[in-house]
Amino acid sequence: MPRTIVDIHILHSVPPSNLNRDDSGSPKTAVYGGVRRARVSSQAWKRAVRLAFKQHLDLSELGERTMRVGEAVARLIERDAPDLAEQSATLANGVLVAAGLVKKEPKKKAKAGAENPHAESEYLLFLSRRQQQNLAALAINAAHAGHDPDAKAAKKAANTDHSLDVAMFGRMVADVSDINVDAAVQVAHAISVHAVDNEFDYFTAVDDRKHEEQETGAGMIGTVEFNSSTLYRYATIDVNRLHDTLGDLKATQQAVEAFTTAFATSMPSGKRNTFANGTRPDAIMVQLRDTAAVNLVGAFEEPVGRTGDTTGRVALAAQALAAHTRDVHHAYGDNPVAAWITHVGERTADLAALGTVVPLPELTTALGNQIAARLTPA
Template sequence: MTRTILDVHILHTVPPSNINRDDSGSPKTAIYGGVRRARVSSQSWKRAVRLAFRRTLDDSQLGERTKRIGEAIAARIADLDPELKDKASALAAEVLKASGLVKKEAAAKKEAAKKGKESAQSGDIESTYLLFLSHRQQENLARAAIEAERAGAKLDTKQLQKLADTDHSIDIAMFGRMLADVPDLNVDAAVQVAHALSVHAVDNEFDYYTAVDDRKHDNQETGAGMIGTVEFNSSTLYRYAAIDVDRLHDTLGDAAATQQAVEAFLRAFTTSMPSGKRNTFANGTRPDAVLVQLRDTQPINLIGAFEEPVQERQFGDRSGVVAAAAEKLAEHAGDIEQAYGDPAVATWVTHVGSRTAALAPLGEVMPLPELVSAVGTRVADRLGGTPA
């Protein structure tokens, strides 16, 4: 059976920054090819993508991941039927427990209830772990609670679980969902996101800073009000993600919705940036190059191009690593194709300036908006749908 896989390869230069920190506040790193590399976790970039979705997708197409699920359902009950506002929290708790989505309240919530804290007075039930439900699923559960209350009927567990397993949002379909208490409602992720790694070796640096007390200055006093350090690095990252279009289509159940999801992901993954320390470093940049390959076999991560770290090189009167990285990526893509006889069905390229021109021969070169549209049209064609 022919598959539809989209590989997304990105070269992205980030100036001094700390966009993804470890537990000590240091920029995350990893050893690859025998040297330390800058690293941005896949979870961090997936979060950035989900936030970017809010700029281009309707609220009804998205989901919410929260422990405060009772609060979310109760708010919808109150909006749908204002007469039930005072009972909304209790009805939300009933529908969540009847569905099996919440079997035990969060420990913190129970403790608050024991102590009679105000936070417990609302009656909003909380789950023990983050629940990922689409906004449409939340509304469907709220409507079921209202209908049962108005009819004086008992809530049907199977029906409620069906409501929680239909109308999946784009972000749930892409990144998956695991419900420990109701594994039948798990959703397999259609998108794989790799940890971003620098194509070259990196050493973290420290910025020593001081903050001046304004009133000390007025009183002719010397010395800083506080001193500290913040750790940072700068790097050219190789970023990779793969979309299993067929799995995405299975979850969303509609070719047009799948096309829209693919296009939304390409825009969001390409242009998003994790938000760590952004006010300190103002590190918002756009990628140097984007390479999208359509395959009919399996995803292929091309990080092997950088197992031997890129060295800074002279290019005329300038130096840097971006041009060398583009050359290595293009060369490795060709080597993989030749060695395994597994060429991409189609390739699209967006690149900035001459430094990344080495990638141009790999596919059709076009600006990002046109690339997104071209990929979406091709996806719709392969799914047998009408391009949106």
């Protein structure tokens, strides 16, 4: 089976916003090329992608990341075995302990009548919905047979039928390392292609009743920090690893198509109600490679544009990315197997020569067809 890597490069202009805050509420930044850039962490964008999957995939194909795993399994036991409803929390705890996913006894809740509290894991646990169902079924069968769940069977139930998002983003279970899943997707921190200074919005809120009484003064005052930027975003998919985890060609193709669409069109929700900053990317370049993943952020090591330049950054970023891509390909001789470009308007037209120009839906379809062809045994 040939080596298959999918690289996704995006130029994305974002107006005043605070997509991803640090512990003080300020937009995250990073120094690159000697200047401070706007930054959006990989975790923030991966969560946005996982939430966007719900628009493109059936829930049965997705996982759930939660500490309240006992509650999730108990609800399935109640649904599928109503006769065991009163014992559901205890049964769920038993099967999770057998699988090694829960170590501690569930804490007693102060709420009256909570004699059978739900087990919680010590960390966020990423299980597919089918794995939750497998664990519930094992608990039900064991209860009906009058014995405790088998530990080996419980561990197997938690380590088969991986969902598409678990296969893509991976899973680390510190206490049961043999059910860890290596991530097939890597997402870089998005950074601005130019220098950025954070700004402050001073705001006031008027008390409506004060206004009616013709009283002056604000009911509340405050500040919110923000910036605006043109971001370079990058993600890569190790298709071979994804296929190894999922074990199914069609599921692998579906996962690649869904991730490409979701990564391109999603956005972290930080301060969304304040700034209404929902924009689409200015350009998307997808490259199919057979060597190794290549992040092209070096195009912006020297920030594009100058302070006070009013010509914008998108066109300059497209020119820089196109030139750097050609330079990298020429220097290392590892041209992509195929490439597709989705771009908006003339500002990003410099990228058009690097691949087949198509709308995003056609891009994902063409990419998926290529993936299927490469994974199909000769």
